Amino acid sequence: MKRVLLVLALLVLAAAGWVWYVNYGDHDPGPSAAAGPASVERGAYLARVGNCMACHTDRGGAAWAGGRAIDTPFGIVYSSNLTPDARTGLGSWTADDFWRALHHGRSRDGRLLYPAFPYPNYTEVTRADSDAMHAYLRTVPAVERQNTRHALRWPYSTQAALAVWRALYFRPGVYEPDPEQSAEWNRGAYLVRGLGHCAACHTARNVLGASSEMMDLSGGLIPMQNWYAPSLAAASEAGVAHWSPKDIARLLRDGASAQGTVLGPMAEVVLYSTQYLTDADAVAMGVFLKSLPQIPPSEPGPTPPVDPKVAERGARIYSQHCAQCHGLRGEGVPGAYPPLAGNRAVTLPITANLVQVVMGGGYPPATEGNPRPYGMPPYVMLLNDADVAAVLTHLRTSWGNRAGPVSELDVARQRGGPR
Incomplete structure (x- = not known):
């Protein structure tokens, strides 16, 4: 018994010494x-x-x-x-x-x-x-x-x-290039993982504020901001495996491309940071992001049932406030207003971003490549929680979109501020 206690004491001392050294x-x-x-x-x-x-x-x-x-x-x-x-x-x-x-x-x-x-x-x-x-x-x-x-x-x-x-x-360590990858890929990986600190938002955190897996980039709710940073490794969210590196670079530098537009916290990142990337660095980041291992897509389930009264209310609000920009069938206007039909930002499982955009407005950054972006006005003072829930449910269940409805409670949580 004494020998066991001695061994345990030595292990505790060794662990304490290691913690001190780190x-x-x-x-x-x-x-x-x-x-x-x-x-x-x-x-x-x-x-x-x-x-x-x-x-x-x-x-x-x-x-x-x-x-x-x-x-x-x-x-x-x-x-x-x-x-x-x-x-x-x-x-x-x-x-x-x-x-x-x-x-x-x-x-x-x-x-x-x-x-x-x-x-x-x-x-x-x-x-x-x-x-x-x-x-x-x-x-x-x-x-x-x-x-x-x-x-x-x-x-x-x-x-x-x-x-x-x-x-x-936490473990300290300098980036080690992957000899099996190109210099361009390694440069992109270094920027994304290091100074770009993309994982700080795009990776989920545990109850102690630590990322469960530092570099998986599988999406996470940004603490205290009520914005969801979508997965960069899932085609159903913000994965870019099917994009060209130049298109990814264009989104990083301009805040808008043919495939999408940035809003919310990412708009600030583009405004203050990534729009100043050199062409070579922006493309290198695109090469790395395009290569991320992809999360297999889940099989689409049946279209969720929607209360007929909610469906009617949502369609009416959309016709009054949204259709003039986004089109009667959610087709959008190229170069100005994004389409809502088939838009993966609309069908994300986490609806925080949609609620934020409808209530607070959505404004892409003004950049050299997109100096006069089109924005969306806030509706926080015009629509109540039931209205917001109904119109978002309409978006998520119309024109081939097959996502779940948004509840009044979801909206109320967002309106109440950060949690």
Whole structure:
């Protein structure tokens, strides 16, 4: 019995030592690259690819000075000041310090960072790219702005809880190219998995906020936003295996292509980030996304029954408010209003996005390739929950669409705000 207890004690000590090493141990950052004008220019581009300024700039605040509130299921995390201010920003951070934050999720003082900063993805960023981003951030105007203290509930506010989370769900590691794939595929994989951090939205999270499988890209509800990021590996959702890489690149850069249009949070990503991708990088991401293993399509079931009164109400509302743009039979207008017949965004099993678009409107981003996009007005003040449910049920069960109806409860949950 004593021998068993001794073995258990040794195992506990070993596990504790491993947890300490993963979270607090010193990791060699490797050599730093020299910072010159070319490195600064490259760093500016990479910061755009990572969409860093979107989070690190508060609404109405100075660029890169932080302070934006990021709502999470565990409380509010406030983004930090990335300007080169010596007292409140990154002015005293070395390239080693910056790389350690991206690669290992640790601040300059050794404090563990919360994964609202997506270092589980950024850990794959190379040292050279990290150095370029650091060089660029040292050139932005310095702003003296003290970082706002996070408002997280206990025990999520403690470093001990964060250390346990990291031991369970985080492993540092730089992207390793796949020798069996082309250089273009590897470049796309590096951008999607690393700086692009696509999995941060397009992968489901568990009750502790961790992705069950970091890179499966099989879709997930974006916490606190009530938007669903559809699966990039399912033809019935947002899979692009049947698209050409150039068409995928066009969607990433323009926000619209012949096959679809982006709305909601993805519209912001295109507006602030992916529209600035080079042609080569956008196509490389398309090559990688096109190659994702596809989830086999499920067999279509019988058309769900719809209450005749709901069906009549939905058809009437559609005729009054929707048909003039989307057509009497949901055919849409090419280049302006998307078709609703056969539109997989309409038939998604999760209806959160449809409710959001009808109530809050839908606005693609204005980009160089699509400078005057057509939008949809909000109907939140015009239609009640029963109206929204009825018209969405009409869309999902008409013109060959064979999806389930939308209930008043589904709409009420969305109208009530983030959960």
